[in-house]
Amino acid sequence: MKEEKTHSAQNGYLMLFVVLALFIGGIALLRIYIGAFMIFAALVMCAGFVLVNPNSSRVLLLFGKYVGTIKENGLFWVNPLYTKKRISLRASNFDSERLKVNDKLGNPIMISTILVWRVTNTYKAAFDVDDYQNFVRVQTDAAVRKLASMYPYDNFADEGLDEDITLRSSVNEVSEALEQEVQERLSMAGIEVLEARIGYLAYAQEIANAMLKRQQATAIVAARHKIVEGAVSMVEMALEELSKKDLVALDDERKSAMVSNLMVVLCSDKDVSPIVNAGTLNH
Template identity: 75%
Template sequence: MTQEKELKASNGYIMLFVFLILFFGSIIGFIVLSNAWFILGIIIALFILPGLILVNPNGSRVLLLFGDYKGTVKQNGLFWVNPFYTKKKISLRARNFDSERLKVNDKLGNPVMISTILVWRVRDTYKASFDVDNFENFVVVQTDAAVRKLASLYPYDNFADEGLDEDITLRSSVNEVSDALEKELEERLHIAGIEVLEARIGYLAYANEIASAMLKRQQATAIVAARHKIVEGAVSMVEMALHQLNEKELVDLDAERRAAMVSNLMVVLCSDKDATPVVNAGTLNH
C-alpha cells in the first residue's frame, strides 16, 4: 500500500447501543443472579468500546493493524472499527503558517529580511503519516528552504546603475513572485501529501545593516527621475514660449537675447526654490 485508501467503517450508534445493553445488562444480571457468566458479558462489552471512533467535520482517522495500513476514515460521524486497530487522528482543515523572518541574499547579493504566509492542508493522509517523519515540521522546514531559494532568484528592486532590466522583482512583482513560491512549495510538499492553497510574501525589507544606505539610494533614484521629468517639461515649455513669441511677433530676439531668455527660463522652471525676480526698468540691452 503506497497510497491513501478510504475505509467505510461500521455504524457506531448500533455498536454503542450493543455496548450499553451488554455492559449494564451483564452488571445487573451478575448482581441479581450472582452468575459468573455475566462477567464474560462485561469483558465483551469492554472489548467493543475501544472500537468506537468519532470523526469530526474535516477530520480523519488513519487505521493500522499491527503496523499494516488498513485505510482512512474520512466520513463524519460515530463509527466502529476493529478494536485492535491503531487510530491516528489527522486534521484535514486548512491551516495557516507564518514563517519567521529570514535573512537571505537576493539575486544581486543584497541581504534582505523576508517571511511568507502559507495556507495549506493535508490532502493524502497516507503520505502525511508514513512518507515523512513529521509532516507539520516538514512543512516548516521546506517553506523556509523555498523562501531562501526564491529570494536568490530575483532582485529586491531594479536600479538603473546596476545595468539590470528585470521584469520581476521581489518588491514590485507580488503576483508573479507568489505564483513562483506556490509552485516551488507544491513540488516540495507533494511528497508529504500536502496541498498548498496559497503562499504570499508576508514581510519584505532590506536587512538592517544596509537599510539606511539602500533608502538613500532609492531616494537618489527618485530625485534623478523627478529632475529628468522636470527638465523634459521645462524644455518643452521654453520651446513653446519661443515658438509663440515668433509666431505673434511680440518681440524680435537676436541669438544672444534668445540664449539669455532660454537660460533664465530654464533656471526658473528647473529650480527647486521659488525664483526671485529682478525688475529691469531700462532697455533690453541693460
C-alpha cells in the same frame, strides 16, 4: 508505494446499543460467570468507538499494518485492537519567521511567507514523513530561501538590469513561483498548497538606510528629468510665440540669455527673486 484507502467502519450507534445491552445484561447476570464475561466484553468493545469530526480523519493501524482511513464524519466502531491516529483535513495557516537571505544581486534582505495548506493524502502525511507539520515549516523556509536568490529585490537602472520580475514589484509572479516551489516540496507528504505569498519583505538592517537613500536619489533624478523635459518644451513654445507675434526682436545673444533665465526659473526648486529692468534690454 502504498496509497491511501478508505476504510468502511461499522455504524457506531448500533454498536453502542450492543455494548449497552451487554453491560446491562452482564450486571443482571453478575452472579454467574457469563455476567462477568459480558461486562468484560462490553468494556473491551468500548475501545473500538471512533468519533470523526467534520474535516478530520482517523488513520487505522493493526500491529503496524496500515488498514485504511476513515474520512466520513460521525460515530463509528472498529476493531478495538486498531491504533487510531488523528489527522486534520482542515486548511491551516503558516506564517514563517523572517529569514535573512541574499537576493539575486547578493543584497541581504529580510523575507517571510504566509502559507495556506491542507492534507489530502493521509497515508503520505502519516508514513512518508516523520512529522508532516514540521516538514511543512522546514520545506517552506527552504523554498523561500531559493526563491529569494532567483530574483532581485528591486530593479535599478544604474546597474544595467533589465529584470521583468522583482520581489518588490512583481507580487503575483513571485507568489505563483513560490506556490509552485512549495507544492513540489510538499507533494511527497500528501499536502496541497492552497496559497503562498510573501508576508514581509525589506532590506536587512545593515543596508536599509543606504538603499533608502538610493531609492530617494533615483526618484529625485527621475523627477528632475521630467522637470527639465517640461521646461525645454515651455521655453521652445515661448520663443515660437514671440517670434510668431513679432512682439520683440531677439538676436542670438538675447535668445540665449532668455533661454538661460527661463530654464533657471522653471527648473529651480526654490522661488526665484525677479529683477525689474527699467532701462533698455541691454541694461
